[in-house]
Amino acid sequence: MAVTLAADAPRHSALSPVVRRAIAGAVAVGLLSGAMMAPLAGYDPLTFGVNVGVAVSVAVAGVVLAGDPDQRTTGRLLVLVGALWALSWVNEWRSGPLPFLSEVIGPGWYVAGAAALLRYPQRTMSRRTATTYVVALGVWGCGGSTVCAVTGRPEWEGLPSDVFWIGWDLGEKAHGLVSAVWFSGLGLLLMVLLVMLAVKLRRAHGLGRVEALPAVVTTASVTLTGIVFAVVHLVPLPERTHELALVLIAVAVLTIPVSFVVTAVRTHMARAAVADLVLSLTEAPTASSVRGALRTALRDPSLELYFWLAAERRYVTEDNQPDPAPETHEGRWAIEIADAHGDPLAMLLTDPVLRRHRGLVSAAIGAGGLALSNGRLHQQVRCQLEEVRASRQRIVAATLRERRRIERDLHDGAQQSLLAVSATLSAARVHVDDQPAATAVIARAQEDLARALGDLRDLARGLHPAVLTDQGLGPALERVAEGLGIPTELDVPEARFDPEVESAIYFVGAEALTNIARHAHANRAWVSVTVADDAIRLRVEDDGRGGAQPGAGSGLRGLEDRLRALGGDLDVSDRAGGGTSVRAMLPCG
Amino acid sequence: MRIALLDDSGLFRAALRLLLETVGQTVVGDVARGDDLLRLVERDRPDVAVLDICLTSARRDDDGLRVAGELAASRPDVGLLVLSTYDDISYTTRLLQIRSSGIGYLLKDRVEAPSALVDALHRVAVGQTAVDADIVARLVRHQRTSGALDSLSPREQEVLRLIAEGRSNVGIGEALSLSARTVEAHIASTFGKLQLTNSDQDNRRVLAALTWLQASGNATRH
Structure with a gap:
């Protein structure tokens, strides 16, 4: 049994080129960042190691992510984050234009990082607000850092006064004010980022949430430390605290690649759920059980399954409703599934988030293949039964x-x-x-x-008695009772029903009464008709000798068929206290 | 007697006309539609209008009852006799509610014996009431089965039956060979036992008797 996704699924197994690229990227970024931070290695090897590690791991995560066509831009942004992170440390060379450069483009790494994390796991930036935010952060971050640099002097930053520097000396006080404003704004912008991430997480669901959660948590932690860093800059604190904040940020940034690894593992685990799907579908599957299993495996509770009815050339729902209306397709991913011969078998409407997990969807559909086929058979039989x-x-x-x-x-x-x-x-x-x-x-x-x-x-x-047409069940049954010669109590509502219902109930009542007169040796008979729960119920009883066999009277037998055709039921039993009880039920409503 | 006929079956209408003329009645006209009967009655002023209860074969409704109602309103002096194939008591009681005298409900089967037909025609012509003996007999038989008539003596049961048929006190006396006073006594005791209100003036006592025969006793309906 081969079941294929009509839309082609990219292959996920060939990781080796990605691994090669990752190793190459790691070596390149490692060498580059090592070179940029080289002086740091001399007096603070720990900070040096952490920072090189940060640059390398972030860049590697980016390279790996860029291997996925859907995440190419996000991955490249992460590589840029690694590079800019390393670049922000070139001031350690304390000579030439490097410290000035570091000062100006130093904040660039978190602008790029914010852009990467806000879009992940979508292919593009999902909302205009996010784009606006990244632009604002870029302008304020890099523009602000430039303003700060040109209004300052290298010696105020603890740098030798002979390094290359562009700027106008407005006095240390003015520079301090500009810095304070800039850092405050930066802190505010980062808080906004936290809010946006929280909103994004709230909106995500299913596999989207599985993917987004670690990245969002990581970003939140980096952002928080960024805010701490901004506060540290605003409030005069010992140099030691300042350095500690820097290390904290580095460690926080280090969680970025970790989060991507966690995501990869979790997505992988979702694929393992497909195995459960196979197990859960080993027993005779119905349309709803297949749908339920797919919902679980793909973590999409809104998933809908439609089966193809070849005879009628249309999809039907589990309840045999026709093809889902086009408006239900809106905002959904419609996956058409074909059987081994390429003929339509079924269609799934899923969360569009699953588009990024074609492999998983493909595996789930493949695993459910036989069950889907059986499910369609089941559906076809149901449809035919309904037609009959x-x-x-x-x-x-x-x-x-x-x-x-x-x-x-x-x-x-x-x-x-x-x-x-x-x-x-x-x-x-x-x-x-x-x-x-x-x-x-x-x-x-x-x-x-x-x-x-x-x-x-x-x-x-x-x-068909005219009195039934003209006056309904009560008078019609009364006429039958009148001809019996046995006192009969009638309790029949005056309400009128569908002609089919009245006719079926009347003939059962008439047949039962006639049987009583012929065979029961009864002294009294009772006829009652009640209506409850969208069903009409007839009961004909006598106090005769009983022992009537269900289906014995061929008259009642034929009427039973008629009742069943209308979705009803007939039951003949001994009455408590002697006699016979004939009960008929028909849906009405 | 001058009679106007209304029946949508041309075959039956022609046969009935033949029968009525054979027994010496004058048929002023026979028509198939209710409106035609109303015009015919206006023009020829018959003593009695004879009409079928169901005039359009496509529908089973009270079309004959509607025509009877209009006729009763416009020509109170013309007797109304409904000839019907429905031996149904509810049509009878509804017809009798149209007016309190000169009205009758007979089964078409009565054409096999012209005497009952002519008797009914005469009674509605003079303002009395006529109800088909078969319908009444069936009701009485049914109530007898249920035991509802046990409190009445056989003679009282006969009296009740004749009242339901629309007989006058004189008619009952003739039918049972009883004196007027004896008939009155029987009627009083019968109505007393059934807790009915007696009234010799019009068909109210016919209706009362019919309603009792139809509704009381074993058939309890909601």
Whole structure:
């Protein structure tokens, strides 16, 4: 059984080129950042090691991420973060233009980092606010750092005064003010970033949340330490604290690659859920169980499954509703699934987040293949059954219409004609009043005619009694009871029902009453009709000798078929305290 | 007697006309539609209008009852006799509610014996009430089965049946060969036992008797 995703799925197994690229990137960034921070290695090897580690790991995470076509830009942004991070440390060379450069583009790494993390795991920046924010952060971060640099002097930063520096000396006080404003703004912007991340996490669901959570938590921690750093800069604190804050930031940034690793592992675990899917579908699968299993495996509770009905060339839902309306496709990912012959089998409507997990979806559909096939069979049988049921109902309704038509024809046609003959014979009898022989012959003809009329009326009543059409169940059953010669209590509501329902209930009641009169040796009979829970219930009971067999009377047997065709039920049992109880139920409503 | 006929079956209408004319009645006209009957009655002023209860074969409704109602309103002096194939008591009681005298409900089967038909025609012509004996007999039989008539003596049951048929006190006396006073006594005791209000003036006592026969006793409906 081969089940394929109609849309092609990219292959996920070939990781080796990515590994090669990652190693190359690690070596390149390691050498570059090592060179940039070289002086630091001399007097503070620990800080040096941490910072090189940060640059390398972030860059490697970026390289790996860039291997996924959907995450290429995000990955490149992360590589840029690693590079800018290393660049922010070139001031350690304390000579030439390097310290000035570090001062100006130093904050660039978190602008790039914010851009990367705000978009992850989407392919593009999802909201205009996010784009606006990144631009604002870039302008304020890099623009502000430039303003700070040009209004300051290298010696105020603890640098030798002979390094290359562009700027105007406005005095240390003015520079301090500019720095304070800049850091405050930066702190505020970073707080906004925290809020945006929280909103993003709230909006994410299913696999989207699985992916986004570690990155968001990491970003939050980096941002928080950034805010701490800004505060440290604003409030005069010992040099030692300042350095500690820097190390803290480095450690926080180090969690970025870790978070991507965690995400990878979690996504991998989701794929392992496919194995559970296979296990859960080993038993006879129904459409809903397949859907439930897919929902679990793909972590998408909103997932919908539709099966293809080849005979009708359309998709149907589990409840045999026709093809989902086009508006339900909106904002969903419609996946058409084909069977081994390439013919349509089913369709999934899923969370579009799953587009980034084609491999997982492919695996889940492959694992559920046999179950999907069985599910479709199940669905087809259900549809056919429903069709048969509907057709049985139509047959019952058509039969009823036909019987009523014939009854009316007999009543209005044949009966009137026979009555006309009777009147004519009466007239003839008047004419031959004085001839006893002729009178006797005519009287004989009138008797035969009366019998024929009686037969005709019995026939019409058996087809469909006019009193049922005209006045409903109560009067119709009353007429039957009247002819029995057994005291009968009737409890029938005056309400009218569908002709099919009235007819079926009437004939069961009439048959049951007739059986009582013929076989039960009863002294009393009871007929009740009740309506509750969208169902009409008839009960006919007697106090006779009982022992009636369900289905024994062929009359009731035929009526049982009619009831079942209308979704009803018939039950014949012994009545408590002697006698027989016939119960019929029909949905009405 | 001058009679107007309404029946949508042409065959039956013609046969009935033949029968009525054979027994010496005058048929002023026979029509198939209710509106035509109203015009015919306006023009020819018959003593009795005979009409079917169901006039359109496509629908089973009270069209005949509607025509009867209009006729009763516009020509109170014309007797109304409904000839029907429905031996149904509810049509009878509804018809009798249209007006309190000169009205009758007979089954078409009565054409086999012209005497009952002519008797009913005469009774509605003079403002009495006529209800088909078969319908009443069926009700009485049914109530007898249920035991609802056990409190009445056989003679009282006969009296009740004749009242339901629309007989006058004189008619009951003739039918049972009883004197007027004896009939009155039987009627009083029958109505007393059934807790019905007696009234000799119009068909109210017919309705009361019919309603009792139809509703009381074993058939309890909601």
